[in-house]
Amino acid sequence: MRGKRIRTAGLVICMSVMFLCACGRDWTAPGDKVHVGVTFYDQSDTFLSELINCFREQLDSLQEEGLDIVLTVRGASGSQQTQDDQVQEMINAGCNVLCVNLVDRTDPSEIIELAREKNVPIIFFNREPVTEDMQRWEELYYVGADARQSGVMQGELAAEAVRKSAQIDRNRDGRIQYVVLEGEPGHQDTIIRTENAVNTLKKNGIELEKLSFGIANWNRAQAQNRMMQMISQHPGKIELVLANNDDMALGALDAYQKLNFTETALPVFFGIDGTGVGLEAVLDGRLAGTVYNDKEGQAAAMAKLAAAIATGEGKDDISFKNKRYIYLPYTKVTSDNAGSFLGETPSALQ
Ligand code: BGC
Numbered sequence: 001m002r003g004k005r006i007r008t009a010g011l012v013i014c015m016s017v018m019f020l021c022a023c024g025r026d027w028t029a030p031g032d033k034v035h036v037g038v039t040f041y042d043q044s045d046t047f048l049s050e051l052i053n054c055f056r057e058q059l060d061s062l063q064e065e066g067l068d069i070v071l072t073v074r075g076a077s078g079s080q081q082t083q084d085d086q087v088q089e090m091i092n093a094g095c096n097v098l099c100v101n102l103v104d105r106t107d108p109s110e111i112i113e114l115a116r117e118k119n120v121p122i123i124f125f126n127r128e129p130v131t132e133d134m135q136r137w138e139e140l141y142y143v144g145a146d147a148r149q150s151g152v153m154q155g156e157l158a159a160e161a162v163r164k165s166a167q168i169d170r171n172r173d174g175r176i177q178y179v180v181l182e183g184e185p186g187h188q189d190t191i192i193r194t195e196n197a198v199n200t201l202k203k204n205g206i207e208l209e210k211l212s213f214g215i216a217n218w219n220r221a222q223a224q225n226r227m228m229q230m231i232s233q234h235p236g237k238i239e240l241v242l243a244n245n246d247d248m249a250l251g252a253l254d255a256y257q258k259l260n261f262t263e264t265a266l267p268v269f270f271g272i273d274g275t276g277v278g279l280e281a282v283l284d285g286r287l288a289g290t291v292y293n294d295k296e297g298q299a300a301a302m303a304k305l306a307a308a309i310a311t312g313e314g315k316d317d318i319s320f321k322n323k324r325y326i327y328l329p330y331t332k333v334t335s336d337n338a339g340s341f342l343g344e345t346p347s348a349l350q
Pocket of ligand 1: 045047
């Protein structure tokens with residue numbers, strides 16, 4: 001029993017607060033304890049790790065407003081079975097709201113059943129379950145972003161770059177030879193981002209020739225490998241790399257650096273996310289652009305919703321799409337505004 005208690009205590013990052021100031025909502029009513037259990041698909045994912053850090057910060061602020069919060073965070077190491085077990089554990093440990101970033105977005109049945117049985121609402125995030133699964137229970141929510149918008153924005157950024165710089169069409173054939181680096185095949189962001197980026201380029205009058213594509217599962221090292229293969233299949237031909245996220249765009253660049261390409265022989269690279277490393281790369285010109293995946297906004301929406309669900313207060317202040325969905329907008333990022341996302345003052349204001 002004692003061992004179990006110690007284990008449980010070890011598992012839990014406890015942030016307990018008594019009765020504090022009241023800037024904002026007054027969280028002092030009985031039952032205002034929020035015990036949030038978070039599980040996410042893989043600890044090595046750059047974007048998710050940053051999103052979860054933002055979520056911790058958001059809960060810290062709610063705590064400063066007087067809410068009593070306990071947070072448990074688990075990474076599922078890419079295994080749905082592990083994630084199902086984590087959900088069971090967190091429910092047993094007394095979580096009254098769960099935030100789940102599914103390993104397999106098409107397989108949430110077990111998790112939904114476990115949660116429904118104990119009446120613990122679930123906020124899915126970033127990896128969107130299919131509609132049929134979301135309809136299984138009214139206490140299922142989703143927080144994320146609109147994949148289509150990120151693809152369109154990436155396409156617009158690339159079209160603008162091609163229009164502005166004649167050097168991108170290095171062989172001067174009036175067409176842009178491109179490759180795509182894709183995330184996990186079943187992920188809503190993968191197909192939709194690729195399709196919309198390419199269609200937007202075409203709509204903007206850019207002639208394209210697709211040379212190849214590689215699946216790199218959001219991962220920088222895998223992207224480097226795929227890119228090495230594509231470079232050797234199409235030596236000197238690739239002019240544009242569209243990557244479904246920043247880590248893969250950077251992996252593509254790693255491949256060129258490993259092969260000792262000179263700067264003038266490089267294609268242009270576009271990512272999506274605006275992670276710390278992604279923004280730095282846009283700032284110093286290694287990436288031509290990215291699209292900001294608003295992790296702060298998503299984390300804030302998750303925290304607000306988790307608090308509202310657990311306390312029964314404040315849900316009416318939240319605006320949902322289709323009653324249970326929250327989508328945060330993306331923003332285009334170039335070297336002109338990348339610094340502001342990193343908290344830097346624009347040079348014009350200095
Ligand atoms: C992000 C990727 C991340 C993936 C994980 C996407 O929305 O852009 O960077 O790896 O979500 O689910």
